[in-house]
Amino acid sequence: MSDNHSFRLATGGRLIDRAYQVPFRFDGRQMRGLEGDTLASALLANGQLMMGRSFKYHRPRGPIASGAEEPNALLGLGRGGRFEPNQRATTTPVVAGMVTSSQNCWPSLNADIGAVNNWLWRFFPAGFYYKTFMQPRGAWKHLFEPVIRRSAGLGKAPTEADPDKYEQAYGFADVVVVGGGIAGLAAARDAAAEGKQVLVLEQNPHWGGRTPTDHADGQGRVDALLAELRALPNVTLRRNTMATGLYDHGYLLAREALADHDPNQGIPRQRLWRIRAGHVITATGALERPLAFAGNDVPGVMLASAVRDFIGDYAVAPGRRIVVVTNNDDAYRTALAALDAGLEVPVVIDARSTADGDLPQAVRARGVRVLTGSGIAGVKGYRGVEAVKICDQTGSGDVRETVEADAVAMSGGWSPVVHLWSHCGGKLNWNADSVFFAPDPARPPLGADGKGMASATGAAAGDLRVAALTGAVQERSLLPVWVMPEHATRKARFKMWLDFQNDVKVSDVELAAQEGYESVEHTKRYTTLGMATDQGKVSNINGLAVLSKALSQAIPATGTTTFRPPYTPLTLGTIAGEARGEIFQPLRKTPMHDWNERHGAHWEPVGHWRRAYCYPKGGESHAAAVAREIRAVRASVGTLDASTLGKIIVKGPDAGKFLDMMYTNMMSTLPVGKCRYGLICSENGFLTDDGVAARLSDDTWLVHTTTGGADRIHGHFEDWLQCEWWDWKVYTANVTEQWAQVAVVGPQARTLLERLGGMDLSPEALPFMGWAEGELAGIPARVYRISFSGELSFEVAVPANRGLELWEKLHDLGRDLDVTPYGTEAMHVMRAEKGFIMIGDETDGTVIPQDLGLNWAISKKKADYIGKRAQERSHMTDPNRWKLVGLESLDGRVIPDGAYAVASGRNGNHQRNTQGRVTSTYFSPTLNKPIAMALVLNGPDRMGDILEFTNPGGEPVKARICDPVFYDKEGTRANG
Amino acid sequence: MLTLTCPYCGVTAEETELQPGGEAHLKRFGPGSTDDDFEAYLFARKNPKGVHFERWRHAYGCGKWFLAARDTANLQVFGTYAAQTPHPTPDIVALVQAARPDWQPDWTETAPATQAETAEKGAH
DSSP, X not given: OOTTOOOBOSSOOTTOEEEEEEEEEETTEEEEEEETOBHHHHHHHTTOOOOEEOTTTOOEEOOOOSSTTOSSOEEEESSGGGOEEEEETXXXXXXXXXXXXXXXXXXXXXXXXGGHHHHTGGGOOTTHHXXXXXXXXXXXXXXXXXXXXXXXXXXXXXXXXOOOOEEEEEEEEEEEEEOOBHHHHHHHHHHHHTTOOEEEEOSSSSSBTTHHHHSTTHHHHHHHHHHHHHTOTTEEEEOSEEEEEEEGGGEEEEEEESSTXXXXXXXXXXXXXXXXXXXXXXXOOEEEOOOOBTTTTSTXXXXXXXXXXXXXXXXXXXXXXXXXXXXXXXXHHHHHHHHHXXXXXXXXXXXXXXOOSHHHHHHHHTTXXXXXTEEXXXXXXXXXXXXXXXXXXXXXXXXXXXXXXXXXXXXXXXXXXXXXXXXXTOOEEEETTTTEEEEOTTSOOBOTTSSBSEEEOGGGXXXXXXXXXXXXXXXXOOOOOSSBSTTOOHHHHTTOEEETTTTEEHHHHHHHHHTTOOSHHHHHHHHOTXXXXXXXXXXXXXXXXXXXXXTTSOHHHHOOOOOOSXXXXXXXXXXXXXXXXXXXXXXXXXXXXXXXXXXXXXXXXXXXXXXXXXOOOTTOOHHHHHXXXXXHHHHSOEEEEOTTSEEEEEESTTHHHHHHHHBSSOOTTOOTTBEEEEEEEOTTSOEEEEEXXXXXXXXXXXXXXXXXXXXXXXXXXXXXXXXXOTTSOOEEEEOGGGEEEEEXXXXXXXXXXXXXXXXXXXXXXXXXXXXXXXXXXXXXEEEEOOOSSSSSEEEEEEEGGGHHHHHHHHHHHTGGGTOEEOOHHHHHHHHHHTTOXXXXXXXXXXXXXXXXXXXXXXXXXXXXXTTTTGGGSTTTSOTTSEEEEEEEESSSOOOOTTOEEEEEEEOTTSOEEEEEEEEEEEEETTTTXXXXXXXXXXXXXXXXXEEEEOOTTSOOEEEEEEOSOOSOTTOTTTTO | OOEEEOTTTOOEEEGGGOXXXXXXXXXXXXXXXXXXXXXXXXXXXXXXXXXXXXXXXXXXXTOOEEEEEEETTTOOEEEEEESOOSSOOXXXXXXXXXXXXXXXXXXXXXXXXXXXXXXXXXXX
């Protein structure tokens, strides 16, 4: 085939509209398709048969299929943020202005340097990577890996953000029919007649499946059914919608193309349907199988069904002289379609010893030679078919004659599409007569009620002709042919492709079997058969038949690999839907959020909240802002938006008893009006949260949790209350968002609060670790005298809708006191200066309170609390557990976060032994030096010892072990 | 994605509304228990292929924990029931055995009647 000849036929083309030309570009060349074309049909019409290069050998490849199963014709579509690799040309509609490019070739499709691999095929057998790159060790890292990484992968990922919009929708139906072929449409009609709500999903833009192409008056039959369905109020028909996966209890995912590859319509590009189906009917049809003969991957060799689709649907001739090779009657339809279109069919090669069915006879009647008992020994041509060498099917490939041709239509029989059926556990039976796996109606995937949630119909159920609906003519049985010819030479088997995309051949699968890979799942991974982006839709059955033969066992004994969703790839954009950018997830905002934003807050995400990390002024750096905020707090007064702290009410006659189980220390003895710091552990004994509890009344406590812990701890409380101590009389309520909370902190904190008026906040009225209720500036308030900074500190809680009012009043009235809003980082540094632990810094799910010197907060009197038994395990009482200490850097450098203290010797993995690790590390503006906390082997007993800490990319940092309380060890400031 | 019916609020909820909680009917061992008992309570889980009793919380609904009897292999749900029972209730056992006649309970004590069942019996 020459490159510039038009292959569009003068007449016909069921799906195209010759009135509308569609210009597009391929590898920089301007081309024209017609409205209704796929990219594949448009490229073929322009004489562009070669559409890509294979993965491993970079062999020239054209399309072999006309639908979703296509392994070869994968293109890059679009430009910039809209670029998409690996798009199947056979299912992509051509759109005006479309820019497309070939993949896996360099510098160009025609002159691809990687094709040198093709001449080195002896050196790239199955398992090549596993065998070749093992030794020497260093070669992998420095030589093999960089080269392989550069050449690995099909296509390229886009580098810009995707500008298109995607959406998701929920769907519900009593019956979802997947597949709008004639069997699916009939099943929809039957379900609708029973009064069911029916949804029909069709992957293509058109209805009817193969029926209009393959059967007399097929279009009329389809149109009649469609007219019936369109008149029914309880039937919804949805085209361009690919059901990609069936999951538990009738959950079906489907992708609807809305404005695919046509970004200018102003609507979302794709829609992901999340459907809950009462019952799913898979009417997904069947896929044709290739034949394994030498050279079956040369461009121009196609599935017989694809050849007649290109002719009938798009009026495109894949060739002018088409040889048909088959083991069944169905492929003769292709010969007839070619003849009807005025194309030549020099010969039909049939592997069977006789071919006297209606279809072969009809072909003979047109004067075509039918060679039975024959096969293809080889295909002449590299970039396109030039001739076909014919041999006896039962022989070893001695060439009987050579026939010139420019295309080969091959058919190895059909396999029902069983993917959806299998995704959620539906089982298959091997049908030896029809030679395929088909759904076993006795073993469907089950729904919640234990009954089948899916059933198959039509070709998908194994009824390939669906004669009752299509009126299809009788066909004689096919002959299983897995290798052509039967006794092909070893050399020929090296040229028989099974998996076209991943370049897996008959010889590779046989080698895997020879090397002991008996499981089909192992063979798949060793050879990569079926692991390409097409997931082996056309290759799987042939591959496992070859494997079965090599293992001398029946095909059902080999079985299939697992069918996993999605059936065809989903774009990540569809999966994300609208959840991107600002609405990726809901944002929780405190009542002071907008004020914080107006005052230049640099945000830190904490859970779903945004908290102010610091409030930089002018051109101030974050570090400078943090330092300024800390100095202001320690010198005068600052305010922290603490509204995000978890607040849980625990109330009831048994509330005290319950809290004693939840906390390591005693909460039941806390007097009304007092606060107590408490620790919460998991049943594993590990510290999971901390916070201050306040006793509000005889039977009511309010407990504070960390910002991130509020929902988790509330859930933890409810779990124990509902599932273990359900007879205890306790209620809990998470009131985190009902209160705004402001920490007013610093030596001038009381002065500032007193200016609000309304409450006696003197040390006598409100001592440290007490709380009081009243009004401040006319706002109902609870004031907790607790301190996380070591300063005189009041945490003021007011109803959430008064929070901003309180905050603004504090800033109005405290101007002369230099009242400074401070953020989470200043809070973190100040707590570290005081040696207070932080959940998530000092704890990581492996740390118990005893590791952190918090024994004072663990009750010795209580018989039980969550975590107590676990803390008695030998590993937890091991004296060699790393314990919390402070660190002073010797040379003034800040110790890297997470750094390990090295010890002498090496462990079994040749790594340096360690004796501790840094949990928090900062530069302290208060002390004007670096400070850190660490967990260190026997740390509290080693005060003054010097440790060396790892520092990737730099000199190790030496530090001296010290008390973790760096500032105001006596605690006089908080007691002021 | 599973669907389970919350026995408290009656809503048939999708898995995204639910929080899984692992094996149901664990007996808690606290201070004073042997290492073996505590290890089994804290770490050992049945993980059967087939009939299983599980904890689920209707976390994005009514907030209640409930229990589900389910076949882990083929996703059949035999029933859901209140969390406040140390063993599957006779009703649930009957539902499981109706679907899996060969299945036998593997606990020896009988489940005390729940409050609801007691109330129902009182009414008759």
